[in-house]
């Protein structure tokens with residue numbers, strides 16, 4: 263579940279970065295994924311294992327209908343909490 267919520271958050275963040283930096287034609291995005299604590303569907307904040315496969319699939323499904331349809335997402339699991347976009351390549 264967290265993988266799909268996360269996919270949406272990553273695309274939203276990417277949109278923000280693209281607007282702020284006025285980037286065009288992004289080729290790839292590097293994302294680091296730590297432990298993700300979320301509140302959803304009436305559950306209190308908790309963590310779940312993130313499936314990188316599901317996350318990749320989620321990102322591609324959302325990106326498909328946007329300007330990011332050709333973007334390659336490089337996802338890396340890291341120690342620590344939360345996630346961040348570490349690089350955007352044009």
Ligand SMILES: [Zn+2]
Pocket residue numbers: 263264300302305308309310
């Ligand atoms: Zn959950």
